[in-house]
Amino acid sequence: MRNLVDQVQTERTAVNLFFLNMLGLRLCLILCCPLIPVACRVHSAKEEPLASKPPFPWNKMRLPETVKPLHYDLFIHPNLTYLNFTGIVQIQIDVQEETRAIILHSKDLHIIRATFLSPGHQRNLNVLDFPAFEQIAVVSDDLISRGVHVLSIEFSANLSESFHGFYKGSYKTKDGETRVMASTQFEPTHARQAFPCFDEPAFKANFTICVRREPRHIVVSNMPKLKTVEQPRGLLDDYFDTSVKMSTYLVAYIVCDFLSIRKTTQHGVEISVYAVPDKIGQAEYALDTAVKLLDFYDDYFNIPYPLPKQDLAAIPDFQSGAMENWGLTTYRESGLLFDPEKSSPSDKMGITKVIAHELAHQWFGNLVTMQWWNDLWLNEGFAKFMEFMSVDITHPELQVNDNFLGKCFQAMEVDALSSSHPISTPVENPAEIREMFDDVSYRKGACVLNMLRDFLTPEGFKIGIIRYLRQHSYQNTVNAHLWESLSSVCHSDDADQGRMKLDGFCGGGKNGGTEHSKWFMQDELDVKAIMDTWTLQEGFPMITVEVKGREVRLSQQRYLKGEDPDKMSSFLWQVPLTHITSHSSTVQRFLLKTKRDVLYLPEEVEWIKFNVDMRGYYIVHYEAGGWDALIRLLQRNHTALSSNDRASLINNIFQLVSIGKVPLDKALELTLYLSQEQEVMPVTQGFSELVPLYKLMEKRDMEQLENTMKGYILNLFRGLIDRQDWSDEGTVSQRILRNYLLLFACIRRHPPVVTKAQQLFQQWTESNGTMRLPSDVTLVVYTEGARSESGWDFLLQKYLLSMSPSERSNIKAALAYSPVVDKLQWMLEKSLEGEVLKTQDLTSLLVTVSRNPKGFKLAWNFTRAHWYKLVSKFDLGSSAISRMVVGVTDQYSTQEMLEEVRKFFGSLPTEAGSELRSIQRALETIEENIRWTDRNLPLLKTWLDSRHGI
Ligand SMILES: [Zn+2]
Numbered sequence: 015m016r017n018l019v020d021q022v023q024t025e026r027t028a029v030n031l032f033f034l035n036m037l038g039l040r041l042c043l044i045l046c047c048p049l050i051p052v053a054c055r056v057h058s059a060k061e062e063p064l065a066s067k068p069p070f071p072w073n074k075m076r077l078p079e080t081v082k083p084l085h086y087d088l089f090i091h092p093n094l095t096y097l098n099f100t101g102i103v104q105i106q107i108d109v110q111e112e113t114r115a116i117i118l119h120s121k122d123l124h125i126i127r128a129t130f131l132s133p134g135h136q137r138n139l140n141v142l143d144f145p146a147f148e149q150i151a152v153v154s155d156d157l158i159s160r161g162v163h164v165l166s167i168e169f170s171a172n173l174s175e176s177f178h179g180f181y182k183g184s185y186k187t188k189d190g191e192t193r194v195m196a197s198t199q200f201e202p203t204h205a206r207q208a209f210p211c212f213d214e215p216a217f218k219a220n221f222t223i224c225v226r227r228e229p230r231h232i233v234v235s236n237m238p239k240l241k242t243v244e245q246p247r248g249l250l251d252d253y254f255d256t257s258v259k260m261s262t263y264l265v266a267y268i269v270c271d272f273l274s275i276r277k278t279t280q281h282g283v284e285i286s287v288y289a290v291p292d293k294i295g296q297a298e299y300a301l302d303t304a305v306k307l308l309d310f311y312d313d314y315f316n317i318p319y320p321l322p323k324q325d326l327a328a329i330p331d332f333q334s335g336a337m338e339n340w341g342l343t344t345y346r347e348s349g350l351l352f353d354p355e356k357s358s359p360s361d362k363m364g365i366t367k368v369i370a371h372e373l374a375h376q377w378f379g380n381l382v383t384m385q386w387w388n389d390l391w392l393n394e395g396f397a398k399f400m401e402f403m404s405v406d407i408t409h410p411e412l413q414v415n416d417n418f419l420g421k422c423f424q425a426m427e428v429d430a431l432s433s434s435h436p437i438s439t440p441v442e443n444p445a446e447i448r449e450m451f452d453d454v455s456y457r458k459g460a461c462v463l464n465m466l467r468d469f470l471t472p473e474g475f476k477i478g479i480i481r482y483l484r485q486h487s488y489q490n491t492v493n494a495h496l497w498e499s500l501s502s503v504c505h506s507d508d509a510d511q512g513r514m515k516l517d518g519f520c521g522g523g524k525n526g527g528t529e530h531s532k533w534f535m536q537d538e539l540d541v542k543a544i545m546d547t548w549t550l551q552e553g554f555p556m557i558t559v560e561v562k563g564r565e566v567r568l569s570q571q572r573y574l575k576g577e578d579p580d581k582m583s584s585f586l587w588q589v590p591l592t593h594i595t596s597h598s599s600t601v602q603r604f605l606l607k608t609k610r611d612v613l614y615l616p617e618e619v620e621w622i623k624f625n626v627d628m629r630g631y632y633i634v635h636y637e638a639g640g641w642d643a644l645i646r647l648l649q650r651n652h653t654a655l656s657s658n659d660r661a662s663l664i665n666n667i668f669q670l671v672s673i674g675k676v677p678l679d680k681a682l683e684l685t686l687y688l689s690q691e692q693e694v695m696p697v698t699q700g701f702s703e704l705v706p707l708y709k710l711m712e713k714r715d716m717e718q719l720e721n722t723m724k725g726y727i728l729n730l731f732r733g734l735i736d737r738q739d740w741s742d743e744g745t746v747s748q749r750i751l752r753n754y755l756l757l758f759a760c761i762r763r764h765p766p767v768v769t770k771a772q773q774l775f776q777q778w779t780e781s782n783g784t785m786r787l788p789s790d791v792t793l794v795v796y797t798e799g800a801r802s803e804s805g806w807d808f809l810l811q812k813y814l815l816s817m818s819p820s821e822r823s824n825i826k827a828a829l830a831y832s833p834v835v836d837k838l839q840w841m842l843e844k845s846l847e848g849e850v851l852k853t854q855d856l857t858s859l860l861v862t863v864s865r866n867p868k869g870f871k872l873a874w875n876f877t878r879a880h881w882y883k884l885v886s887k888f889d890l891g892s893s894a895i896s897r898m899v900v901g902v903t904d905q906y907s908t909q910e911m912l913e914e915v916r917k918f919f920g921s922l923p924t925e926a927g928s929e930l931r932s933i934q935r936a937l938e939t940i941e942e943n944i945r946w947t948d949r950n951l952p953l954l955k956t957w958l959d960s961r962h963g964i
Contacts, residue, residue, distance in 0.1 A: 015201050015394070016335030016349070016371050017451055017893050070144040071115040071151050075442050076214065080111040083212045083219040084162065085256075090180075090209070091226040092173065092269050094194045097182055100170040103209045104131065105219075107165055112157050116165060119206035119213035121148040122179075126168040128152045141167075148206055148213075148444065167210045176887055177333030177854065179207030180267075185330035188292045188817060195231075195270035197329055197344065199337055202387060202451075203444040205262040215261040215383050216490045222256045225267055234288060235267040236260075236341040238323050257340065258320050259488045261383050266339030268327055279305050281312045283319055288327040289351060292817050299352035300326055303366050303409075307373050310408050311400075314476075315377050317483055324376070326350060326369065331854050333894055334451075336368050338375030338397075345372075346854070348819035357820035358753065358789040359746045363412050367401045370408075374400035382483055385490040387447040391437045391549070392491060394451070395459015396479075402460070413747045416694050418464070419628055419658050423665050423699070425457035426633070429553055430575045430669070431942075433934040437462070437549040438493055445891035449931055452893065454552075461631045462548045466541075468629040469590040469603075470500065477503045493549055497542035544588040544605070548631065555587045556670075557606070559624055560637040566613040566622065568606055573633055575672055575942050589632055596620035596647075621647050623655060628662035633669050641667065641680060648687040657693035664688075664696060668703040671950070672942070678950045679957045688730050694747040697734070698754060701727070707954065710907040710947050712867055719951070722958045728762050735759045740770060742788045749790045756794045761831075771798035775805065783812045792821075796828035806832050814850070826855065830862040830869075838869045842876045846883065853887060857894045861901035873902045878918050885927060896932035903936045907943040915940060 072078065085106040092099040107116065120143065128139045140153045152165060174181035178199045184192055198208060206213040225233040226249050233239075237255040245251055257265075273294040276286040285304050287297040304326055312319055321341045328350040336345040349368045352361065378400065379393035398421070405414040428434055437454055441447050467475040478500035486495060556573035559566060572585040589606040596619045604613060615622075621643040624634040636644065644663060647654055655663075667684050670676040681703075688700045704727050711720040728735075735755045742749060759767040774795045778785050787795055799805035806829060813825040830841060842863065845856040864873035877884070877898055888894040903915050916937055922928040 015337050015451060016368050016397075017456055068142065068153075070142050070149075071153065072117045072144075072149065075147050077117055077119070077149075077212055077217070080109070080113065081116055081212075082108045082110065083217050084108055085220045085222070086209075086211065087222050087224075088209055088265075089224045089226075090267065092180070092196050094182075094196060094228070094231070094269065097173045097194075098171065099173060099180060099196075100126075100168070101209055102166065102168050103211070104164055104166045105211070106162060108162055109158055109160050112160055114154050114157060116152045116158070117149055118152070118210055119148055119203075120150040120169070120210040121145075121204075121206045122174075123169045123171045123207070123210060125150065125210070126170060128165065128167045130154070130158075131164040131166050148203070150210060169210060171207070174207060176889065177331060178204040178889065181331075183329060183331035185290050187290075193271060193290075195268070195272075195330075197268040197270070197327075198266045198339075199333070199344070200265055200339075201263040201337060202390075202447045203263075205265055208265075211262045213262045215263060215387070216385050218259045218261055218383070218488065218490070220256050220259055221265055223254045223265070223267060224251055225254075225269065226251050227269055231269050231271055233267060233269050234272075234325050234327065234342055236265060236339060237321065260340050260380060264338070264340045264380055266337075266342045266344065268329070268342070268344070272327065274325075275301055277301055277305050279309045279312070281309060281318065283308055283312075283321070284323040286323065286325045287350070288325060289347070290328070290330060293328065293347065293351055293819075296351035296353045296818065297328070299354075299362070300328075300350045300365060300369060303369050304373065306408050307370050307404060308376075310404055311373055311377060314404070315480055315483055317377065317381070317480070317487070319376060320381070324373070326372075331852065333854060333888060333892070336372050338372045338379055340376065340380045343369075343372040343375075346819075348823050351819050353818040353820055355786060356789060356792070356818045358792070358824075359412075359749045360753070361820045361823075363414065363746065363750075366405050366409055366412060367414065370401045370404045371397045374404065377483055381488065382486045383490050385492050387441050387450055389438050389492055390450040391455040391459035392493070392496065394455045395437070395463055398456045398460035399463040402464075411746060413745060416657075416747045418460075419661055419695055420698070421457045422461040422464075422628065422631060423702070425453050425461055426554060426573075426631075426669070428453045428935070429458055430573055430672075431935060431938045432574060432576055433931055433938050434552040435931070436552045445889075445927075445930075448889060448891035448893075449896065452896065458631065462545070465548075465590060465630045466500070466545065468592075469544075469605075470503075470541075474503050475500070493545070494542060497545055501539065501541045544590070547587040551585055551587075553585060555585070555589055555632045556635055556675075557589065557591065557624060557632055558635045558637060559622065559640055561615075561619070561622055561640060562638065564615045564618055566615060567610070568613065569610045570606060570632075571609075573669065573673070576938065587632070590630055591624060592626040592630065593622055593624045594626055595622045601626050623659055623663075625662060627656055627658040628665075633666040635666070635670050635675050641676065641684075645680070645684045645687075648684065652687050652690060657695050660691070660693070661695040661699040664699045664703060672946060674949070678953045682954075682957050685730065689733060692734060694751045694754075697731070697751060700730070701754075701758065704730075706905065709865075709905045710943055711951075713870070713905060713907045713911065714947065716951075719955055719958070723954070724762055726958055726961065728759070728764060731755060731758070732764075735764065736766065740774070740788060740791050742790050753790045753793060756791055757797065760794050760798055767794070768798065771795050775799035779805070779808055783808075789820075793824045793827060796825055797831055800828040800832040801834075803834055803837070806834060806837050826859065827862055830859055831866050833866075833868045835868050835872060838863050838866065838872055839876075842872070846880060856884075857888070857897050857901075860898050864902040864905075870902075870905070874915075877902050881918075881922070882926060890925075890927050891930065895927070896930070899930065899932040900936050900939065904939045905943070906940045907947045909944060912937070912940045912944065 083105050087104040090099055090101045125141045128141050130137045142151045142153060173196050180196060180198050183195045183197055186192055203213055205211050223235050227233050229248060229250060233252045235254045236257050240253045240255050243251045272288040273291045274286045274288045275294065275297050276284055278284050285301060285308065287301045289297050308319060308324060323341060325342045327344050328347040329344050330347055332346045336343060336349050345368060350365060352365055374397045375393065378396040384390060384392045402414055402418050405412060435454060437459055441450055482496050482499035485499060553572045553574060555570040558569045570587060570589060586609065591604045591606050592601050594601060597617055625632060652660060667676055667681045671678050671681045685700055691697050708720045708723040738752045738755055756767055760771050771794050774787060775798055778787060778795065796809060800809055809825050809829055813822055816822050841851060841859060844851040845853055845859050860873050860877065863869035885895060919928055919933045
């Protein structure tokens with residue numbers, strides 16, 4: 015699945031960095047309900063007296079392992095007029111121990127009848143349910159013998175009003191007609207809301223699906239359609255081919271009136287893109303991209319994509335970013351549809367990456383699946399990592415690696431708090447499972463894989479992961495399986511057959527091999543021991559470097575914000591260190607396994623930079639003048655270091671300010687070099703560190719200092735801003751930077767930019783919105799226009815009529831940043847209603863409003879007032895809810911606000927989320943903001959005064 019946070023933060027870069035700044039997610043822990051005596055409801059063909067309610071025969075949240083599903087025959091009949099559905103599922107099960115009860119999942123389904131279809135007899139069975147665990151028990155009077163049986167269950171339900179299970183969606187045509195559709199979203203635990211099933215990832219089975227429809231609709235599902243059979247009253251039954259063996263969360267079917275376009279890959283897989291009829295003209299880019307990427311993965315993994323087709327569908331109502339259902343990936347419309355006239359390079363980057371992510375899942379996740387949700391990162395960390403790796407090769411013009419580093423910084427933001435958790439974390443109930451879809455599983459997962467790839471070399475890493483996929487196809491895995499596949503790759507059969515032996519990578523004798531092959535040849539290379547330190551403990555290390563002559567003293571300790579020393583002492587990582595020096599740009603490597611160690615340089619150096627290109631997931635503190643030497647280097651000749659290295663220095667020094675290791679004025683001295691900077695990563699990182707400083711003051715009514723700080727940032731980048739032209743020229747990174755800089759300058763009322771934006775907005779309104787604006791500056795022009803009531807109203811009219819998801823996203827971001835408070839309130843209310851504005855966009859809207867200086871109180875009051883409705887719509891523990899909690903509160907910096915937030919969340923009962931990890935994170939972040947502001951404001955004021963506005 016692609017997280018919505020990812021979707022928004024990655025794809026709408028400019029919006030992200032200003033409006034949605036400083037976000038991330040945090041997992042929560044919800045205590046599971048203790049098992050209480052259960053009064054079960056009885057559904058039975060027989061009449062049972064009320065007094066004889068038997069107890070539920072199972073008391074664990076996980077299903078028994080003694081009954082395994084082999085095959086599901088699923089028939090579904092949705093009614094899009096009455097918004098409900100009926101169904102029959104026949105499950106072939108392998109009973110491995112005699113029992114009287116089969117336990118499986120079912121939620122919010124009305125069970126009509128359950129029977130065994132065993133040869134010779136058909137037995138009606140009692141059905142008990144236990145809603146707290148979302149389970150039913152099918153109970154027989156006789157013992158159910160060992161062996162294979164077929165269990166048939168008839169059921170009915172309403173289409174879900176939320177965004178998961180089998181849920182209702184709708185969209186408006188160009189002519190204003192509303193059309194209804196139904197689609198599925200099952201990951202992680204919602205297949206049980208669509209049909210009774212064994213809804214855990216390790217219960218893989220084959221699925222044969224049949225869906226009844228009206229002639230005006232079509233149905234798409236995981237597999238190709240085999241035939242359509244006409245039924246009485248004009249209805250049609252679509253029969254789909256039997257799937258490969260897969261987990262329940264990957265099942266999908268959509269009933270709609272979409273159109274599609276299609277192409278075939280070089281490997282013979284038919285790819286189709288589906289969208290609502292008015293938008294099918296925007297599907298071409300996604301189709302070409304999917305063809306290219308599926309061919310890439312087919313070749314890279316050297317394991318053929320096993321299905322004959324892959325459909326990509328743009329769904330008008332969709333909560334997360336996208337979903338990897340096998341053979342039928344589903345997306346937000348803005349994640350799939352590209353309008354060459356109106357979409358920006360950020361949109362193109364986002365669409366390409368999200369397709370790369372979902373197609374990578376067809377191997378990582380679908381073919382090989384984590385055993386249980388505690389290792390979700392094996393799916394999501396890999397898919398996120400592969401987004402960058404594959405797009406870098408298939409679409410080099412997108413310069414996708416220019417924003418990989420940002421993902422690691424964002425992961426560290428979350429991972430630096432004591433409310434973080436290890437990548438691999440025990441979870442049991444559905445809310446805990448949903449909370450696993452966070453920055454730690456996705457971004458930290460991807461960053462530690464990137465570190466491992468750098469350590470093992472791309473060749474060694476590739477052989478290892480192919481081995482992992484081959485060995486565990488159609489099965490389930492835990493962390494250890496991956497480490498095993500990545501160890502001793504030179505001794506594997508794959509290496510014998512592959513080019514690693516041939517090109518000398520694995521060496522032969524003392525002189526053979528490459529620089530890295532020693533890792534693979536050594537018996538002591540223990541990938542598991544290294545990686546356990548990164549996946550089984552939370553947080554990350556700070557490496558302290560002290561150079562004395564030729565001696566480099568190294569030490570490690572956990573980097574942790576806050577004041578809890580108990581949470582630091584026992585942590586130890588195996589850190590793949592890299593460094594370059596003023597004397598050598600050749601990367602030197604060293605695996606730090608202990609708390610302290612010493613390296614010897616061949617000669618004395620002026621400066622040393624550790625964590626080259628920040629490929630490692632750690633930060634570095636330079637003592638004994640080490641920072642001063644690097645600051646001097648940046649000011650004298652910043653291009654002596656790569657742009658990633660520069661960005662990492664900016665990030666690291668501000669991280670060190672937060673824990674009092676470096677004084678703020680030293681970090682500010684480092685930022686002075688930014689007046690010469692032109693590369694996207696260091697510039698955006700500079701903004702990411704400096705903008706939150708005035709955001710904290712904004713919440714404390716410190717207008718004078720706030721304005722001085724804003725002036726400092728504007729002056730720092732003034733040269734670069736004034737050099738931007740208002741066009742779509744340049745590389746993708748340059749264009750993203752243009753969007754970013756002009757938006758900042760406009761919001762900060764930089765006169766030349768404001769005047770130009772006002773002129774363009776006026777021309778655009780005079781043309782009634784028909785004039786084409788350069789896509790790189792569209793958001794800037796709209797944001798300026800939305801400052802006035804009349805401009806805002808004009809933009810809203812264009813929004814309501816637009817058929818371009820890219821244009822709609824831009825207009826919506828601009829509307830939500832307007833200073834007209836009544837308009838903001840109106841948007842929030844309409845989004846919650848879901849008629850004029852879509853509820854799927856409420857999360858990003860709320861966070862944008864909270865970034866608006868006129869809106870942050872409104873956003874909090876709205877969240878508080880509608881909490882129960884939000885939770886019922888988006889589901890407890892979902893990334894949407896986490897994002898609201900953290901996004902709305904994470905720039906608060908006063909004790910009063912802390913108390914207000916604490917009091918509200920503290921008053922909630924457990925079932926309404928009081929123990930969500932995101933709430934712990936929100937509180938910790940506000941405490942940290944208060945501490946930071948109290949400690950650093952006097953120093954900041956003195957420093958800014960001494961610069962006299964420079
Ligand atoms: Zn995913």
